[in-house]
Amino acid sequence: MQTIAGKRWTRRQVLRSGVSIAALSQTRLIAPAFGSSRTVVNAYVGVSGGPQDRIHVFSTSQETWTETQQIHTKAPACLVVSACLKNLYVANDVTEVENLRRGSVESFRIDSRYGRLEFQSVQPLSLAATHPRSIAISPDGRLLAVASHTGGIYNLLPIAEDGALKRPVHIFKSTGSGVHAQLQGSAHPHTLLFHKNSGYLLSSDFGGDHLNTFGMRGDRLERNAQHAMAPATGPGSFVLHPNGRDLFVWNELAGSLTVHRFDGATGSIGPHAQWITMGTPELDKKLTGSICVHPSGKTLYSACQTEDALTVWNIEIETGRLIGRSLLALPDIRPIQIVAAPEGTSVFVVDSRRGSIVQVRTHASTGIPFSCRQVAAIGGAKYLVLRAV
Amino acid sequence: MMIKVTVADPRYDTLKSSRNLRLPPDPADFAAEIDLCESAAGVADALQRIVRAGVRPTIRSGGHCYEDFVVNNPGGTILDLSLLTADAMPGDKGRYRISPGRQLGEVYLSLYRRYGRCIPAGSCYAVGAGGHISGGGYGVLSRLHGLTVDWLSAVEILTVDGKGDVVLRHVDQHHESDLFRACRGAGGGNFGVMTGFLFEQLPDAPHEVISGQLSFDWKTMTPEKFMAIVLAYGDYFDKRGREPDTWGLFTILELTHADSGQFGIGIQFCNPNGRCEDLRVLSEFVKRFEVFGLAPILQDQHRPDTPAALRSSSKSADVSDLEQRFNFQRRLWLDATIAGSGSGGSGRAKYKSAYMKRNFSRQEAQCLYKYLTRLPAGVNLRGAVVSVDSYGGAVNKDGMATVTSICQRSSILKVQFQHYWHSSEEDAGRLQWMRDFYTELYSVHVDQEHAGTPYPGERYEGCYINYPDSDMLAHNFWPTLYYGQGELYPFLQGVKRRYDPNNIFHHAMSVRA
Numbered sequence: 001m002q003t004i005a006g007k008r009w010t011r012r013q014v015l016r017s018g019v020s021i022a023a024l025s026q027t028r029l030i031a032p033a034f035g036s037s038r039t040v041v042n043a044y045v046g047v048s049g050g051p052q053d054r055i056h057v058f059s060t061s062q063e064t065w066t067e068t069q070q071i072h073t074k075a076p077a078c079l080v081v082s083a084c085l086k087n088l089y090v091a092n093d094v095t096e097v098e099n100l101r102r103g104s105v106e107s108f109r110i111d112s113r114y115g116r117l118e119f120q121s122v123q124p125l126s127l128a129a130t131h132p133r134s135i136a137i138s139p140d141g142r143l144l145a146v147a148s149h150t151g152g153i154y155n156l157l158p159i160a161e162d163g164a165l166k167r168p169v170h171i172f173k174s175t176g177s178g179v180h181a182q183l184q185g186s187a188h189p190h191t192l193l194f195h196k197n198s199g200y201l202l203s204s205d206f207g208g209d210h211l212n213t214f215g216m217r218g219d220r221l222e223r224n225a226q227h228a229m230a231p232a233t234g235p236g237s238f239v240l241h242p243n244g245r246d247l248f249v250w251n252e253l254a255g256s257l258t259v260h261r262f263d264g265a266t267g268s269i270g271p272h273a274q275w276i277t278m279g280t281p282e283l284d285k286k287l288t289g290s291i292c293v294h295p296s297g298k299t300l301y302s303a304c305q306t307e308d309a310l311t312v313w314n315i316e317i318e319t320g321r322l323i324g325r326s327l328l329a330l331p332d333i334r335p336i337q338i339v340a341a342p343e344g345t346s347v348f349v350v351d352s353r354r355g356s357i358v359q360v361r362t363h364a365s366t367g368i369p370f371s372c373r374q375v376a377a378i379g380g381a382k383y384l385v386l387r388a389v
Numbered sequence: 390m391m392i393k394v395t396v397a398d399p400r401y402d403t404l405k406s407s408r409n410l411r412l413p414p415d416p417a418d419f420a421a422e423i424d425l426c427e428s429a430a431g432v433a434d435a436l437q438r439i440v441r442a443g444v445r446p447t448i449r450s451g452g453h454c455y456e457d458f459v460v461n462n463p464g465g466t467i468l469d470l471s472l473l474t475a476d477a478m479p480g481d482k483g484r485y486r487i488s489p490g491r492q493l494g495e496v497y498l499s500l501y502r503r504y505g506r507c508i509p510a511g512s513c514y515a516v517g518a519g520g521h522i523s524g525g526g527y528g529v530l531s532r533l534h535g536l537t538v539d540w541l542s543a544v545e546i547l548t549v550d551g552k553g554d555v556v557l558r559h560v561d562q563h564h565e566s567d568l569f570r571a572c573r574g575a576g577g578g579n580f581g582v583m584t585g586f587l588f589e590q591l592p593d594a595p596h597e598v599i600s601g602q603l604s605f606d607w608k609t610m611t612p613e614k615f616m617a618i619v620l621a622y623g624d625y626f627d628k629r630g631r632e633p634d635t636w637g638l639f640t641i642l643e644l645t646h647a648d649s650g651q652f653g654i655g656i657q658f659c660n661p662n663g664r665c666e667d668l669r670v671l672s673e674f675v676k677r678f679e680v681f682g683l684a685p686i687l688q689d690q691h692r693p694d695t696p697a698a699l700r701s702s703s704k705s706a707d708v709s710d711l712e713q714r715f716n717f718q719r720r721l722w723l724d725a726t727i728a729g730s731g732s733g734g735s736g737r738a739k740y741k742s743a744y745m746k747r748n749f750s751r752q753e754a755q756c757l758y759k760y761l762t763r764l765p766a767g768v769n770l771r772g773a774v775v776s777v778d779s780y781g782g783a784v785n786k787d788g789m790a791t792v793t794s795i796c797q798r799s800s801i802l803k804v805q806f807q808h809y810w811h812s813s814e815e816d817a818g819r820l821q822w823m824r825d826f827y828t829e830l831y832s833v834h835v836d837q838e839h840a841g842t843p844y845p846g847e848r849y850e851g852c853y854i855n856y857p858d859s860d861m862l863a864h865n866f867w868p869t870l871y872y873g874q875g876e877l878y879p880f881l882q883g884v885k886r887r888y889d890p891n892n893i894f895h896h897a898m899s900v901r902a
Contacts, residue, residue, distance in 0.1 A: 099862035100897055126463065128895045152891055154443075167417065171464050172443035175891040177551025186551060186890040223443060 038342045042115030042387040044088055045350075045357065046076025049380040055079070055090070055108075056378050057117055060386075065357070065375040069116050073106060077133040079385040083141050086110055087163030088117060088385070091132040091146060097124040103132040105146055105157065107165050115387055123165040129153040136192040138199065143169075143219065145192050145201055152176075152187035152207070154214075154221060169219045176208020179232040180253060182284055184209065190236045197244050198264040200224065204235040206252060206286075211235055211260070213267040227269040230254070237290055242297040246320030250302065252286040255279040257302055259320050274321045278311075279304055292338035292347060299325070299367025301347055303335030310335065310349060310360065312369060328369055333358060340367075342388045348375075355381035391435050392425040392472075404469065406460060407452035411737035411816065413461040420447065420462040425469045429557070429584040432468060433547050436582060437555045439466050440893060447896065448582050450489040451517020455740040456857045458578050458896035468582060470519050476503070478585065484542060485588040489519025493528075500591065507594035509534040509783075522586050524855030525574040525795045527803075529639040529657045532630075532782030534592045538573040538793050539786070545585035546572060549893045561587075562792075571884040574794035575872075576854040579881075579900050580888050595637075595663035599671060604653035606684040607762075614681060615761075616754035619644075619777075621677050622654065623748030626779050626801040635670050636782035637661050644775040647762045651684055652774075737813065739820055741806035741827050742856035743843035744780070744797045752833045760826040768818035772809040777802055794881065796873035797850040805856055824860060839866065845874050857898050867898070 043058040043065060053076060057069035077093035088108040097104045102125045108117040125132060129148035136145045137159070144165060146155040152175070155168040178184030188207030195202060201214040201221065209231060215224040229235055234253025240246070240262065247260040247269060258272035281287035288305040293315070300313040300322060308330050313322040330349060337350040344364035348357055357376040360369045394400050404423045406412075413419065424439075426432040439446045445465035447458065452471070454460075459467060473490035476499050485506065487496055494514025500506045509530040511521055526537025534540075543561035546568065550556050558581075560569040571580055605618060622642050629635060637659040645652045658671040749757070757775065764770070781801040790798045808823055828841040834848050835841070842864060843849035851870040852858065861867040872878040878900075885892075885902040892902060 099859075101895075101901060127461075127897065128892055168463070171445065173440075173445050173891075173893065174443060175440060175549065175551070175553030175893070177890055185886065186892065221443070 038388040040341045040343070040346075040386045040388045042110075043348075043357075043376075044079055044081070044117070044385050044387065045376070045378055045381050046073065046079050046090060046383040047355070047378050047380045048075050048093075048382050055088075055117060056376075056381075057115060058376060059115060060375075067376070068114060071108070071117050071119065074104070074122075076383055077131075078135050079383050080135055080137055080144075081110070081385055081387045082137060082159070082163060084163075085387055085389060086112065087120070087159075088387075089135055089137070089144060089165070091135045092122070093131050093133055093149075095130040095150070097122075100124070100127060102127055102129050103146075103148055103151070105132065105135060105144065105165055107163060109163065110387065120162075121164050123157060123167065125155045126153060126168050126171045129155055129171070134190065134192040134203075136194050136201070138201075138216070139194055139196050140199075143216075145194070145221075147189035147192045147203055149188050149190065149206075152189065154189060154192075154203070156219060156221060158219065170221055172214070172221045172223070174205065174208065174212075176205055176210055178207060178209040178234065178253075180234070180284075183207075183253065183286065184232070184234065191238050193238065193240060195240065195244055195262070195264055198267065200264070200267045202238070202240070202247070202262070202269070204238050204249065206234045206236055209233050209235065211238070211247075211249065211269045213262075213269060215267060224267040225269065227260070227271070229258075229272075233258075234286060236286070236288065239291050239293050239300075241293055241315065241320060242295065243317075246315070248291055248293065248300055248322075250278075250289040250291050252288055253281060255281050255287040255304075257289075257291065257322070259322060261320065273319070276322065278302070279306065288336065290335055290338045292340050294340055294347070294362065294367025295342055295344045296365055296367050298365075299362070301338050301340075301367075303330075303338055303349065305334050305336055305352060308333045308335075310338070310347075310369070312367075325368070328360065328372065330358060330372070336382070337384055339384050339386060341386060348384060348386070350381050350384050352381075355379045357381065357384065390427045391431045392427075394423040394425065396421065405467075406735070407449065407454055408735045409455065409457075409738045410735050411739070411813070412457035414457075418457070418461045418463045420460065420465045420467045422466045423469050424466055425472050427472045429473070429545065429547075432470065432473070432582055432584055433555050433557060435466075435468060436547055436549070439468070440549055440553050440555065445895075446582075446893065448519070448578055448894070449517070450519025450577075451492055451515060451521070453513065453516045454520060454577075454857075455738070455855075456859050456897065458857070458898065461897070470582070470584070471517060473519075473584060481587065485591055487518045487522065487586045487588070489517060489522075489583055489586070491518045492516065493518060493521060501594050504591070505594055506591040507534075508537060508540065508588070508591055510537045518586065519583060520577045521855065523572060523575070523577040523583055525793075525853065526855070527780075527784065530592070530595075531784050532636040532639055532779060533659075533661060535783040535786060535789065536574070536793070536795055538795060539783075539789050540588050540591060541573055541586060542589040543587040544569060544572040544583055545587075546581040546583045548581035548888045549891065551890045553891065567880070567884050568888050570792060571794055571881055571888075573792070574854070575881050575884075575900065576857070576898075578894055578896050580884060580894060582894075593663060595659045597663075597665050598657050598659045599665050599668070600655070600657040602653050602655050603675065603678050604651045604684045605681060607647045607650055607652065609682070610647070612755070612758050615758045616751060618678065618681050619749050619754040619757060620751070621681075622777065623745070623802060625674060625677060626781060627748040629673070630779060630801060631781060633661065633782070635674075637663075638670055638674060638779065640674070640779045642777040644757060644761055644777065646770040646773045648764075648769075648771045649774075652761075654678065737810050737816065739806075739808045739823055740856050741823065741858045741860070742853045743804040743831065744800040744850035744853065745802040745804060745843075745848065746799050746850055747801070747848050750834065753830060756826075756830045756833060760822070760829070763822070765818065765822055768822055769810070769815060770819070770822060773819070773823070774807050776805040776807060778805065790877075794872070794877060796875060796877045797853070800850050803853065805853075827860075839864070842866075842870055845869065854898075859897055862897065868901075871898075 075093040078091040131150040154172040156170040176187040236252040238249040259274040261270040310328040336352040355378040832840040
């Protein structure tokens, strides 16, 4: 349900209150250029579940994706490209490394010309930091933060000059539990994100029903604030608006999308200013979803793994609230991730069913989609990251 | 009251380590802080503060952990319970209390002087009660009186609930009995911080014992004679030693490396009534070995960790010329002061273990001889010993496996591989010899899938959790080695999920929920 002036609305009601629903056709329109001068040149797709886990490397252009390389990795759950574009980091969603209970993160060098990868190193995490599923690079590029989902542990790994990762320099063990005995028995950090301007590290904790902010004191994390979500919310993926103020959270147990205010000065996260019910999870199951903000800051995209559609929201700039815009049908697609290209002309949807990567062309200045097509199909695709120069 | 020792404190260098100076392998893994607590309330406060700060706690009582479960805690805090030594607290209701910080030697003195009682616990007197009892505990009176945990009636333990709040629990057979059972031998550092062990009853202390040593000279030893000694020893406990009139006899066959000059059998005996009026059992045992020709005992040769043995075995590049020329040994003050306490001082060490349900076979005895006389090039093996402890007796009392977390209740011998040295340069060679030895010995009668381990079956009952061996982590069935093939490990996993849902207490070999 969405709360507007004290009243909770379902997504359907919100959509009806806005512009009429339109399923877009495959008609292509010429999109005016957006302000960003960066262009996506490579895409890296982490694949697992098959005979061998790997990363597929693509050279991209407006028209085609061309696969240029496949390289071995281990259980890729999250991929990030360093700000200098020279390294790719992969969270290995495993429980054991060298006979000890922990996960690991791999680093790869990126060839500057073709974007090809070369394995650099694998860094084990601290003991009990199992199933790392989210990683984020600090704004100054010095540290890699890792969230271990089942271990409930955060690691900070220094990044060397050549981009290689060093052993954890700080370990934070979180605690917490939620109402759902089976799914929320302990802390389960889900998503990590650094706030670019303030340097705060934000995290969602599915198990503890928290949103956290951590301050950085040297090479240490200190929990700055913890915002308790409503019981059995199960916060999962979240994104920050480019303004750094509005925080959008997908809640996996509640099946909802919530909007919060983040204070970059104090690092505090406010209660939800808006709650939109997106669906009802099955008993004892999560409703996994993904969200993404268009670089213009005017549009938010959300997708639920059980629906073959992309919901496109208009963002009220002053308040950060979401107003339903349109529903883009994506037949036979089960979205697990949405990624916006920094130049604003495309949004990519990763499909969990057959591993399709769907490119949704968008107006650069608004984020409104106008066409879509499949650019790749890789069975077992789990995570996509773009490299833009 | 809590004493905080951080990196800047002069005590840090000593207190960051435990007895095994080999660990942790990487100095960057030392804990950042040691909190010495003087009361259970102090422990609770410290633990709460640690958890709230997102720091990992590890727990130490005496510091004799064989692996790095306490000291390998990068950036974390060691909760040191060595000052938790109260012998009685309000609310004990007449029960005997052993606090985790008490050393075993002090426990024996206190129980004897106050009450005339004893406890079947270990013989290394500086070992802390906390780790010893939580992992089962056994010693020279165990054949007569069972394991330490067999007598345990209640435990006070601090756990951390799902929200991160510290909870003080008093557990026994009627209150949170699942956690109580887990505290009876699953090993320390798993579920919480045990701040008190309570016993409704304890056995009377023996009035007197006869102890001594039988020694055999390596110089005149032959393979056949060696094997005959080993087999005669094992045969006694496989047959005669099962009878209750022998349970006052406890022996350790200390198989030192041939370089040491002698090996021998340490003996302690009393009749089951705690007196030494009838010595027939002892005579019978000794007679078994007289036929092999007993040697006079050489001073200090049988304890591989004595200064004399180690001085002559270790030549380290980082020892000054003066120390080398005069066999001086450089030690931290505290270590040097307590070195004579019965458990030796600190050094580098490695341990392995095995429970045996039957006597050695000829092939096993051959393997023992092979490795104890092997002289690998460039490897010094002084300080290596295979201790074959007599076992069984009251340890194997019916029903104890289901009310404690020690499932190994059919064994007649308990083998402890020990290796002591001082120089880090010797690590690789000594450790490799030990691995090769153990792997070969426990491949003789073990199926291929489990080769290299004393996997539970007809001959073995796995390993002892208080003699942990991280090499066993290479086998995905390592929990079976320590907790058996039955319901115990799944039970402990359930306890773990219930009482430590956030896995606050963990180490390399902790119970994995």
